[in-house]
Amino acid sequence: MNPFDIQLHYPLGEQLPAAGATLEVAPGVRWIRMGLPFALDHINLWLLRDRIDGREGWTVVDCCVTRDEAKAQWEQIFTTQLEGLPVLRVVVTHMHPDHIGLAHWLCERWSSPEHPCRLWISATDYYTARINSRGDISYGGEGASRFFASHGLTDPESLDKVRARAGYYADMVPSVPDRFHRLLDGGSLVVGGHAWRCIAGYGHSPEHIALYCEALGVLISGDMVLPRISTNVSVHDVEPEADPLAAFLDSLDRLRVLPADTRVLPSHGKPFIGLHLRIDQLHAHHRDRLAEVLAACTERPGSAADMLPVLFKRTLDLHQTTFAMGEAVAHLHTLWHAGKLRRQKDAQGVWRFAAA
């Protein structure tokens, strides 16, 4: 049977938590859904009932971006959903703005001199977020503009807009807590009496951490496994020869050892059952895209910009174009690192990829 004929199962059906409210998805695990000011218009956050050093309270997983609307939604949650108990710690799956944006505010809001409310995150994502929040590295600016130009994005208006976006990250993540607690692959944290195992994933952020609780049969998958959309996997100017797609596909395979009936709590979309099927679908998706890119470059050497109509059959706005360019370079690089394509700079300084 075609794997796409089998559907993922959504155990809560069409139910969504209302704004400022929560929905229980497993014992002691509550779902919060907050609005986002992007095409991807929401993020899922999780509240886990917890007890640390004898204090009852909650562990928060992921934070939303630094925006007044998000703070207002949190305040509503604090008033109505915490049963009068404090937030004890903030776990962040990875350094993207929608996940870490309000960590500084949450940690400060719930810390006291005796009881610091600590940020728990992988070290790689912690330091990346701190550097990016100072605007030293971002998802726009001169470096990003030069990088996209070297991959064939030549339209001056788009390049100007990329250059103008130097403050993109720092705007949504103006600061990151001064101190953190490191999450390591294979390590575990105890939340509410249950062990949650950290599973590192690569290719989407520097060191993404998903959390698996065997006792509850629940995986907080972050952005590594999403039910409806494929996770963004991009090459960025700070690491211009990277092969994040191979790393991402390897990371997906590491999640295959989890039981088939695991309840997956993704950062976007609805909780679902069907982890193995979704991993198969994502592999098939990228295998097809890689085949299309290889065929196009075999016909005629091409740049990443030349691959946009091959990979994306719709018109893209600037925000989508920058994501799409990063994805196109990622697909070209996987084929290049696998020895199926070779690359050469043309007279205009643009990388062109041809069959090896």
Ligand SMILES: [Zn+2]
């Ligand atoms: Zn992300």
